[in-house]
Amino acid sequence: MAELGTILDPEFGLSIVELGLIYDVQLSDAQVKAVMTLTSPYCPAGDVIMGGVQSVLERIGGGRAVTVQRTWEPQWTPAMMTRAACAELGWKEMDEV
Amino acid sequence: MPLVGGARLPLAFIGFGLMALVMACVWLAITPSLGLTPHLHPHVVALAHLWLPGFLLSVCFGATYQLTPVVLGAPLAWERVTWLHLGLHVAGLPLLAAGFLTGRMQLVATGGGLVAAGVLTFAANVWATFARSERRDAIGWSLPLACWWLALTVLGGLLLAAMKLGLSVAVSPLGLLRAHAHAGLAGFFLTLVQGVAFQLVPMFTLGEVRRRWRIAAGLAGTQTGLVALTCGLALDWSGVVWAGSAMIASGLVFSGIELVATLSARRKRTLEPGLKAFVAGAAVVGMGAMVGLILLWAEPGVEALRGTMSYGVVVVGGALALMVMGMLCKIVPFLVWMRAYGPRVGRQPVPPAHTLGHPVWERVWLGLHVCGVVSLAVGVLMDSAAGVRVGAWLLAGGVFFFVMNAVRIVAHLRAKPPTALRLVKPTSAGTAVSNAAG
Structure with missing residues (x-):
């Protein structure tokens, strides 16, 4: 997760982990699989962000096969952001989000 | 979604x-008397075409x-046809x-013909893309x-040029000119903004549209009104012109309310200068519609x-330019x-997109631009x-900062050439699975 946290959303400059876009990462002997979403189905940088996740997992995967799966279930909401990400966007209280 | 023309095509249009x-x-700053010259003077018409099809439409x-x-x-x-359009x-x-x-x-007819041919390829491209897509809400229809x-608009312009060259048509040239101007200003720019804004603003502010029916009602109001307005202007039917203007104004009310609601629901609290400019431009559209209605009652004369x-000046320099330039502050980076x-x-490590520009230069542009339009x-x-x-000098000063900022952003393209991009290929509806690593 820490490695994936280096990938920033280009618009907001926030880590995709802090934005809550990474739902799951599974590591097995044969493969690494990440399940993630985007802030919007129309996100124009979606392919680039997913390509970045792919690159990171390939780098740290030790030769395992890498799968990046995009899902809209559950749909992303701002409530999935971390407190730090909310603060970065100008929110003082998580409840407001 | 891949970049169209590797981003070079959109950037080439924007640069032009x-x-x-x-x-x-620069022309207006050097020759400010243009601002006091009647709007049918050839030089003023040339200036208007530098602003409208030259700047706003190209962007x-x-x-x-x-x-x-x-x-x-x-x-x-x-x-590939987009490059042909750029050339035309x-x-x-x-x-x-x-x-x-x-x-x-x-x-004029030759140049207008080339521009019109380009416009028709553009329109056909968007229509064909729309026909292939499944999106049929108001935002999708706006395109x-x-x-x-x-x-x-361009066909009306060509007809005007042909009438100047001797073609006889049973329509008043002045009425057709007004219909041409309103079809372009309200028909193209406003319709585009009324739809696409509700895609972009939530995307840039982490917000969400509150009531989709208000977007549809706004678009329906302006479309119905535009049909009446342009027909009324071309045929000199003042009652139809008034009814069309009122319908457009009512459509703008719905769009305006939804824009405010969408912005209120944003999660990114701070608005950057580009978004502030867009919101200011949208507010001026509302005011412009009211002023337009008032002007319908003005007695003909020098004051009118x-x-x-x-x-x-307010509609083009204040409303449209602020909205378009504001969005450019987001789109170009x-x-x-x-x-x-x-x-x-x-x-x-890569920098976020919003750090490519200079926020201070954007603020200076916005301040100078607003002051310039007001003064003008x-x-x-x-x-x-x-x-x-x-006003002309303030406007020119603002544009200087805007262009310098754009140059600063585009200079990032000189960064070391990237290695081949590896994108994730969707394999089924709703989900996408990447290629396994080798």
Whole structure:
């Protein structure tokens, strides 16, 4: 997760982990699989962000096969952001989000 | 969604548009008397065409080519044709402006014909993409509808040129000119903004549309009103013109309410200068609609003429330019970022898109631009040469900072050439699975 946290959303400059876009990462002997979403189905940088996740997992995967799966279930909401990400966007209280 | 033309095509249109803007602003700053010259004077018509098809339309072409696949969720129907369009536009626009400047209508017809041919390829491309997509809400419909009005605008312009060259048509040239102007200003730009804004604003602010029916009602109001307005203007039916204007104003009320609601729901609290400019431009659209309604009752005369010209300055320089330039503050960094840094994501640290520009320069541009438009509009209204001169220089100063900021952003393209981009290929609806690593 820490490695994936280096990938920033280009618009907001926030880590995709802090934005809550990474739902799951599974590591097995044969493969690494990440399940993630985007802030919007129309996100124009979606392919680039997913390509970045792919690159990171390939780098740290030790030769395992890498799968990046995009899902809209559950749909992303701002409530999935971390407190730090909310603060970065100008929110003082998580409840407001 | 891949970059159209590798982002070079949208950026080329935007760059051409900014060149036209610089020329228009420098010309007005050097010759401020243009601001007090009647709007049918060839030089004023040339200036208007540098601003409208030269600057605003060129920029909208570039942005729309990139946004259409994003909004409609389908690849652009004919990507290669976009380059042909660029060539037609770049070749035709200077001829069009030069033709107006020198009063040579054959040059106007030639340049206008090239621009119109480009517009028709653009419209056909968007229509074909729309036909292939599944999106049928108001935001999706705004794109083909805007293109419809644009096609009508250029065909009306060509008809005007043909009438000047001797073609006899049972329509008043002045009425047709007014219909041409309103089909372009309200038909294309407004329709585009009324839809696409509700895609972009939530995306840039982490917000969400609150009531989708208000977007549809706003679009329906302006479309119905535009049909009445343009027909009424062309055929000189004042009652229909008034009814059309009222319907457009009612459509704008719905769109305005939804824009405020969408912005209120944003999660990104701080608005950057670009978004502030867009919101300010949208507010001016609302005010402009009210002023337009008032002008319908104005008695013909010198005061009404000054009022109309001042209204034009506010609508073009205040409303449309602020909205378009505001969105450019977001779109240009994004395009450059996607091309220069997108392929490096996950491989090395890359800067966020919003850090490519200079926020202080953007603020200075916004301040100078707003002051310039106010001064220019008041100067035109009061017949004050000093007011027009100050406004023209403030406007030119603002554009200087805007262009410098754009150059600074585009300079990021000179960064080390990226390695081959590896994108994730969707394999089924709703989910996408990447290639396994080798």
